[in-house]
Amino acid sequence: MANERKATAVANANIALVKYWGKRDPALILPYNGSMSMTCEGLQTITTVAFAGEGQDEIIINDDELRKDEKDIRGHLDRIRKLAGIQGKARIVSETNFPVAAGLASSASGLAALTLAAAAAAGLQLSPKDLSILARQGSGSACRSILGGFVEWKRGSQPDGTDSYALQVAPPQHWPDFRMVACIVSDKAKPVGSRAGMAQTVATCPYYPQWVETATKDLETVRQGILTKDFLAVAAAAELNALKMHATMMTTTPPIIYWTPATLEVMHAVRAWREEGIPAYFTMDAGPQVKILTLEPQLAEVERRLSQLEGVARTIVCTPGQGAALQEKHLF
Ligand code: 2P0
Numbered sequence: 001m002a003n004e005r006k007a008t009a010v011a012n013a014n015i016a017l018v019k020y021w022g023k024r025d026p027a028l029i030l031p032y033n034g035s036m037s038m039t040c041e042g043l044q045t046i047t048t049v050a051f052a053g054e055g056q057d058e059i060i061i062n063d064d065e066l067r068k069d070e071k072d073i074r075g076h077l078d079r080i081r082k083l084a085g086i087q088g089k090a091r092i093v094s095e096t097n098f099p100v101a102a103g104l105a106s107s108a109s110g111l112a113a114l115t116l117a118a119a120a121a122a123g124l125q126l127s128p129k130d131l132s133i134l135a136r137q138g139s140g141s142a143c144r145s146i147l148g149g150f151v152e153w154k155r156g157s158q159p160d161g162t163d164s165y166a167l168q169v170a171p172p173q174h175w176p177d178f179r180m181v182a183c184i185v186s187d188k189a190k191p192v193g194s195r196a197g198m199a200q201t202v203a204t205c206p207y208y209p210q211w212v213e214t215a216t217k218d219l220e221t222v223r224q225g226i227l228t229k230d231f232l233a234v235a236a237a238a239e240l241n242a243l244k245m246h247a248t249m250m251t252t253t254p255p256i257i258y259w260t261p262a263t264l265e266v267m268h269a270v271r272a273w274r275e276e277g278i279p280a281y282f283t284m285d286a287g288p289q290v291k292i293l294t295l296e297p298q299l300a301e302v303e304r305r306l307s308q309l310e311g312v313a314r315t316i317v318c319t320p321g322q323g324a325a326l327q328e329k330h331l332f
Contacts, residue, residue, distance in 0.1 A: 004052035005088075007120035008331060011112035011324035013043035013098070013105035014144045015180050015283065015291050017238040018219045019245045020153065021211065022202040029140045030164050032202070033215040034155040036222050037144045038180060041172070041321030045096045045109035048331040049117040051081070051088035061094045061110075069107065076111065076138040077118060083134075084122035092118075093331040098316060104182060104289060107194075111135055111142035116324045128323070132165040148172050148323035150226045152219070172320035175229050177296040180318040181303065185262035185311045186288045192256050194286040197249060204253040211248045215241060235281035235293040242283040249286075258287050262311025266290040269309055278302065 014037035022032045057074055077090050094113065096106050115135040119126055126134065128146055136143035136153075143164075144151045149171040156164030192200070202208055218241045225233035249256040263284065270282045270292060280302055281293045294302050299317065306312050 004050050005121045005123060006048060006050040006330055007117045008046065008048040008327050008329065009113045009116035009120070009324055010044060010046045010327055011109045011116065011145045012039045012041055012148075012321040013045070013109040014039045014141065014151065015105060015182070015318070016141070016144075016285070017222050017234060017283065017293075018215055018241050019285070020140050021215075021245045021248065022198045022208065023140070025159070025161070026199065028161040029136050030161050031140060031153065031155055032212045034219050035144070035153045035215075036169070036219055036226070037141070037151050037153075038178065038318070039145060039148045039151060039172070039321045039323060040105075040180060040318035042316055042318045043098045043104060043109060043182070045094060045106065045113045046327075046331060047092060047094040047110070047113035047117045049114065049121040050091045050332075051086055051118075051121050053089040053091055055089060057090045057092070059090075059092045059094075061092070062096060072138070073114065076114065079137060080115070080118045080122050080124070080134070084119075084124050086122050090118065090121075091332070095331065099184060104184075104287075105141060105285065107139040108141040108145045111138035112145035112324045114138065115142065116146070116326065120326055129165050129167075131324075133161065136161070136165065146324050149174060149320050152223060155216075168323070169223055170226055172322065175226070175320060178231075178320055179292075179294050179296055179299050181292040181294065181299070181306065182316040182318060183266055183290045183292065183306060184313045184315070185266065185290065186260055186313075188288075191258070192286075197252075197256050197286055200256070201248050201252045205248045205251050207248055207251055211244055214244060231279055231293075231295055235279070238283050238293060239281040242285075246284065258284070260288045260311075262309075263288045263290055265309055265311045266292075266306075269305065273302070273305060
């Protein structure tokens with residue numbers, strides 16, 4: 001089509017070292033606490049967007065988890081169209097290169113790639129900060145995937161959300177040895193989605209204020225540990241932070257338990273390996289998968305041991321990755 005505006009973006013998912021779990025403003029997606037993540041090379045979404053059509057937005061996604069959220073994606077497109085002052089309906093094709101398994105952050109890479117591609121296709125020229133703010137309104141964790149390496153999502157305090165966005169704390173090359181090994185223990189869809197789960201936690205968990213308070217301290221510890229490349233400080237704080245988040249999930253009404261027997265098998269194994277001197281810690285998100293934090297020199301041994309655990313179906317090794325970027329090659 002002659003006046004069709006098309007753009008393609010690639011974005012990596014991210015895994016949080018200090019978690020985002022709860023919104024102080026659900027409409028603008030503003031968090032109760034700041035969070036920190038690593039952008040993960042190896043968990044990638046590519047999205048092409050063109051604005052030209054009439055009728056309905058056409059959305060073709062190979063990711064079931066994201067497809068469920070089509071209504072939210074249309075809302076996000078409306079937000080971008082309004083900002084750009086355009087009206088054309090969108091055609092979107094999106095491909096994710098990792099399994100649509102529960103808790104592998106496909107909404108982060110998906111909404112980050114969609115935001116960048118749609119903004120470019122709509123003719124918007126946005127700074128990384130403004131892209132991050134826009135992506136945040138599509139899905140909170142997506143604001144972190146705009147940037148590469150080690151990334152902090154600032155809580156902010158403004159009611160309009162203009163100071164709640166992600167910043168790079170350190171680029172990927174700052175700590176090239178850092179590894180996250182995602183262990184796929186289950187391909188079943190998660191019982192409660194993140195959005196509903198965190199809303200329920202804020203509303204009913206009696207420990208939620210303590211979560212916010214201690215997560216804010218964890219953020220300081222992890223930021224400092226990243227800057228000084230202190231693996232033990234970062235990994236120990238990340239593991240405890242994930243356990244505290246799960247403690248809030250388990251103590252909501254009704255309780256949410258994402259762990260399966262395989263989740264616990266991996267958690268116990270990692271703790272035992274540590275007793276033998278292997279630097280390995282774990283984190284988990286809103287699902288049963290376990291992500292192991294380790295360093296490159298120990299990766300082969302960690303992988304060998306993971307392959308012997310009954311509950312681990314497969315692993316995906318993630319290195320510190322690049323932020324979202326436009327690419328010339330389109331999907332249609
Ligand atoms: C995180 N999670 O920091 C946390 C840890 C899950 C557990 O961000 O409602 O898909 O779209 O803002 O970003 C997953 O939640 O939720 C998430 P919305 P999102 O990575």
